Amino acid sequence: MKTTTAILLLAIFLYGCADKSPQTATAPPPPALPVASVISGTETTFQEYPASIEGTVNVEVRPQVSGALEKVFVDEGAFVNAGQPIFKINEQPYRAALNNALAAQHSAEAALVNAQLEVERLTPLVQNKVISEFQLKSAKATAQVAKANIEQAKANVSTAAINIGYTLIKAPVSGYIGRLLKKQGSLVAPADLEALTQLSDVHDVHVYFALGEKDFVNFKDQYPGQTLKDKLQQLPAVKLILADNTEYAKLGKVDVIDGQFDKTTGAITVRAKFPNPQGLLRSGNTGKIRLSLQHNNTLIVPQSATIEVQDKVFVFALTDSNKVKKQAITVIGKSATNYLVKDGVKAGDQIVLSGLDRLQEGAVIAPQKATDKVAAITKK
Structure with missing residues (x-):
């Protein structure tokens, strides 16, 4: 019994002497994430507009x-x-009308001959005062009427001949x-x-599309020139996207801009001309015009380095002590896999390229230089 008691007392003593200080947990290291600098450069974006195709000449044949x-x-x-x-229209009625007109012309010519003979007969009689001068004047007037009848008959003949040609x-x-x-x-x-039919001259085609007021302002501001005519001459060639989303092989040129905006749609019509040597395009075809827009000294951010929240686009920018800050950016266009940015960041800012779904505002990371592949995407 004494032995058992001694063992229990020893156990209690050892337990009381045990180290009761808590163990310190080791904090996980910050995540290693790739970062890269925002760069600026020249990029080209493309905007597509629905278009309709017409031949350079479309004629109703009537x-x-x-x-x-x-x-x-x-x-x-x-x-x-x-x-x-x-x-060919049946010409027989018009052939008969021509014959009638010719007959009327011959009759008028004969009447003129008779009138002239009457004048010749009466002239000496008046000179010899056998008859009054009034009769001679009346005969001369009759001759003038006969001449006028001939002119009218000739006109009728010409009209009849023209009608035959129209057949x-x-x-x-x-x-x-x-x-x-x-x-x-x-x-x-x-x-x-x-109409009997329509005839389309499509060795060249006109492709019509419409620009909204804002697009038209950007369109004008993009290219040098004092007048709209000068700007049209500076425009690069445009592409035509066909209904099956394939590109038409030939490039076109914007050559005409309408004189005013449509009050109903608020858009202005623009025309581009495309060669069509093989006749592949026909009047009534539809497609899309692809316009290029060059952005000089624009900020370039990879789309993969952004997140969207409530219609806004954000990046995680690297700040002091390797902390990240969530910043909204203003996107003005897309080029390949990149966003073209107006503001929110500036050239040289370090942004996180991936792993954004695990980041929070103010989080600390271990920044890593982007791989060659990611850097190449960023600089495109």
């Missing part, structure tokens, strides 16, 4: 005389040269035939609501 459509010489979509026959409808320009809305045998007239 009849100038009425009649039955006797022949159609072309098919839809065919290419025709200027002056090539495309429709053969020729292509006014070279281009592609549209839909043939009237078929052979149809009755046609100048007053018809629908």
Whole structure:
């Protein structure tokens, strides 16, 4: 019993003598994150605008005389040269009208001969005072009327001949035939609501797009020149993006800006001209115009070095004692994988490139120089 008591007393003594000071926890090291300097440079951004395509000349082909459509010489979509026959209207009624006009002309010419003979007959009689001078004057007036009738008859002949010429409808320009809305045998007239067809000259095409007021101001401020004409000459070539999102092979040139803004849309129409030697583009096509905009001495920040919170873009900038500060930046455009920044940072500022989802305002990091790959992205 004494032995057991001695053991318990020894255990209590040893426990009381044990070191009761708490153990100090070791703080984790700050995270090692890549950082890089914000740089400035020249970057080009691109803005796309919906566009419509038209041939340089789009002509409605309409009849100038009425009649039955006797022949159609072309098919839809065919290419025709200027002056090539495309429709024929039955000319028989107009041929008959020409014959009538010719007959009326001959009759008027005969009437003039008779009137002149009457003048010749009465002239000596008046001179010899056989008849009064009034009769001679009346005969001369009749001759003048006969001359006027001849002129009118000639005009009628010319009109009839012109109408016959109108029965053969020729292509006014070279281009592609549209839909043939009237078929052979149809009755046609100048007053018809629908044209016979449309003819598009598309060896070059005009591409129309619209700029809003703000875009138009930026558009004008971007390029040198005192007048809008001077600025148009300084514009770089533009690209056409087709409906399937492929780039058209030829570059275009902006050549015309409308004289005023549309009051309804608040936009101004701009025209670019594209060559179309193979006829791949047709009137009625749609696409997008891609305009380039050059930014000189702009700040460049990789998109991967930013976070978005409530429609604002932030970076983590490195401050004293390797602490980070969350700073909002103003983005004015994108180029490849970079943001173009107006303010919020300045050239030379150190920003964190990755691991942003784990950072908080005021956190301490162990900054590491960015890898060559990241640095290359930053400097693009």
